[in-house]
Amino acid sequence: MEQDSHLAPGRIPLAEHRRSLRELVGAVLDSPHAPGAATVGLKRARGRTLSRDVTSPVNVPPVANSQMDGFALNVESLASTPDGAPITLPLGTLIAAGDEPSTLEPGSARPIMTGAPLPAGANAVIPVEETAVGRFAQRTKEESDVCTQPSDLTFTLASERRTEGRFVRPAGSDTERGDVVARAGQVLTARLIGHLASVGVAEVEVRERLRAVVVSTGTEVREPGEPEPDDWRIFDANSFLVAAALEDAGIEVCARLRVPDDPRALLDDVGTACESVRAHLVVSTGGVSAGAVEPIRQAAQMAASPLRLAFDKVAMQPGGPQGLGMLAAEHGEVAWIALPGNPVSAYVSLEMFVREALAAPPRARVRLPVRTQTAESEPSPEGLVQVRRARLNSDSTVKLVGGPGSHLVGALALSDALVLIPPEVTRVADGDIHEVMILR
Numbered sequence: 001m002e003q004d005s006h007l008a009p010g011r012i013p014l015a016e017h018r019r020s021l022r023e024l025v026g027a028v029l030d031s032p033h034a035p036g037a038a039t040v041g042l043k044r045a046r047g048r049t050l051s052r053d054v055t056s057p058v059n060v061p062p063v064a065n066s067q068m069d070g071f072a073l074n075v076e077s078l079a080s081t082p083d084g085a086p087i088t089l090p091l092g093t094l095i096a097a098g099d100e101p102s103t104l105e106p107g108s109a110r111p112i113m114t115g116a117p118l119p120a121g122a123n124a125v126i127p128v129e130e131t132a133v134g135r136f137a138q139r140t141k142e143e144s145d146v147c148t149q150p151s152d153l154t155f156t157l158a159s160e161r162r163t164e165g166r167f168v169r170p171a172g173s174d175t176e177r178g179d180v181v182a183r184a185g186q187v188l189t190a191r192l193i194g195h196l197a198s199v200g201v202a203e204v205e206v207r208e209r210l211r212a213v214v215v216s217t218g219t220e221v222r223e224p225g226e227p228e229p230d231d232w233r234i235f236d237a238n239s240f241l242v243a244a245a246l247e248d249a250g251i252e253v254c255a256r257l258r259v260p261d262d263p264r265a266l267l268d269d270v271g272t273a274c275e276s277v278r279a280h281l282v283v284s285t286g287g288v289s290a291g292a293v294e295p296i297r298q299a300a301q302m303a304a305s306p307l308r309l310a311f312d313k314v315a316m317q318p319g320g321p322q323g324l325g326m327l328a329a330e331h332g333e334v335a336w337i338a339l340p341g342n343p344v345s346a347y348v349s350l351e352m353f354v355r356e357a358l359a360a361p362p363r364a365r366v367r368l369p370v371r372t373q374t375a376e377s378e379p380s381p382e383g384l385v386q387v388r389r390a391r392l393n394s395d396s397t398v399k400l401v402g403g404p405g406s407h408l409v410g411a412l413a414l415s416d417a418l419v420l421i422p423p424e425v426t427r428v429a430d431g432d433i434h435e436v437m438i439l440r
C-alpha cells in the first residue's frame with residue numbers, strides 16, 4: 001500500500017520487513033531441525049496444517065439417495081397421464097435412511113425418506129407435500145416394520161415436474177472417489193474436517209507445529225496474579241498477548257519467560273528454554289528502541305554473543321522499531337523476532353507481519369468507510385502507515401476506538417479490526433474509505 005517516495009526518512013517499507021521475516025522463518029523451515037510430520041485423529045486436527053494431499057476413497061453419497069421425504073418412482077410410468085389428471089400408482093414398502101439398497105417394481109411408487117437409497121429402477125422423488133398424503137405419520141422403527149401404507153398413491157403432477165433426477169442426489173454428487181479433498185499446506189478448518197469425516201478419513205498427516213519461546217523483557221514488568229510489594233511496577237501483558245496471538249496463528253508456545261533488563265540473564269534464560277523445548281522460534285518484546293537500557297540490542301552486541309540481530313525502523317505506527325535474527329542454539333538455529341515493547345505495537349506487528357510469515361490463515365482485508373470518534377477528522381503521521389484500532393459496525397463501517405498511543409491495551413481489547421491509513425494521508429475525516437483488516 002505504501003510507495004517508497006511517501007515514506008518518512010530512515011523508515012523501511014512494510015513489504016521489505018515482511019520479506020525479511022519470510023526469509024527468516026524460511027531458513028528455519030529449511031534447516032535440519034525443521035518441524036516434521038505427525039499423524040493426528042480428526043478430533044485433534046482443527047487449526048493444524050496438512051502435510052500431504054488427501055484424496056477421497058469413496059463416493060459421497062455412496063449410492064443415489066432421496067433429497068426429500070416423498071415417493072420414489074420412475075417418471076416414465078407417468079408419461080401417458082395428461083397434465084391435471086389424477087395419477088394412481090400401487091405403493092411398495094417404505095424405504096428409510098439406513099436401509100439397504102432395494103428395487104422398485106415397474107409401474108409402482110415407494111415411500112422414501114430423506115437420505116434413503118433410491119431403489120433401482122426409480123429415477124425421481126415426489127415430495128410428500130405434492131401428494132394427497134400431505135405428510136407421513138411418524139413412527140418408531142418397530143412400528144414401521146408392521147405398519148402398512150395406503151396401498152395406492154394418488155396425486156396430480158404437472159408435466160414440468162415429471163423430470164428425471166428430480167429430488168435425487170446422485171452417487172458421488174458431493175465428492176467422487178479419487179477427488180482431492182484437501183491439499184498439503186491447507187489449514188484444517190471445521191469445514192474441511194467435516195469434509196474429511198464425510199469421506200471416511202479418520203486421521204490426517206499434519207505438519208508438526210513450530211515451537212516458540214515467548215519472552216517479555218523489562219525490569220518494570222511483573223507477573224499477573226503474583227503478590228508483590230512494588231505496586232508501581234506494571235503487569236506483564238505482552239507475553240500473554242503474544243503467546244495467545246501465536247497460538248491463534250498455529251504455533252506451539254512451549255515457554256513464556258519474563259526477563260529483567262539484563263542481557264546476560266536474557267541470553268542464559270532464553271538459551272536454556274530453547275534447548276529444553278528444541279525451539280524453532282523466539283518472540284521477544286521490548287528492548288529494541290533507542291534508550292540506554294535495551295536488553296535485546298545489548299544481548300546481540302555482547303562479545304561472542306550467540307544472538308545475531310539486525311534492527312530496522314519500519315514505516316508503520318505503532319510497531320516501528322523491529323529486530324530480526326538468529327540465535328545459535330545447540331540443537332540448531334532459532335529464529336528470533338524482536339518486537340517492540342508497547343503492547344499494541346507488539347500485537348499490531350504480529351498481525352501485520354508475523355502471522356503471514358508463519359503461514360497462518362490470512363486475515364480478511366476490505367475497504368470500508370471509517371467513522372472517527374467525534375466525527376471530527378483525526379491526524380495521522382505523514383510518511384508512516386498508521387494502524388488504528390477499530391470496531392466493526394453492523395452498517396459495514398468501522399469506528400476508531402482509543403487514540404493512536406501504543407500503550408492503550410484497553411482500547412485494543414475493544415477492537416475487532418485494524419484500519420490501515422496510508423503514509424500520504426495526514427488526516428482521517430469521518431466517512432473516509434480505508435483498508436481494514438478484520439480480526440474476527
Ligand SMILES: Nc1nc2c(c(=O)[nH]1)N[C@H]1C(S)=C(S)[C@@H](COP(=O)(O)OP(=O)(O)OC[C@H]3O[C@@H](n4cnc5c(N)ncnc54)[C@H](O)[C@@H]3O)O[C@H]1N2
Nearest residue numbers: 216218221236237238286287288289290320340341342345
Ligand atoms: N528516543 C526514542 N524513543 C523511543 C522510540 C524512538 O524511536 N526513539 N521508539 C518508541 C517506540 S515507537 C516504541 S514502540 C518503543 C519501543 O521500545 P522498546 O521495544 O525498547 O520497549 P520498552 O522500552 O522495553 O517498552 C516500551 C513500553 O512498553 C512497556 N512494556 C514493555 N514490556 C511490557 C510488557 N511485557 N507488558 C506491558 N507493557 C510493557 C514498557 O513499560 C514501556 O512503557 O520505544 C519508544 N521510544
Ligand code: MOO
Nearest residue numbers: 318319320345406
Ligand atoms: O511505533 Mo511504537 O512501535 O508504538 O509506538
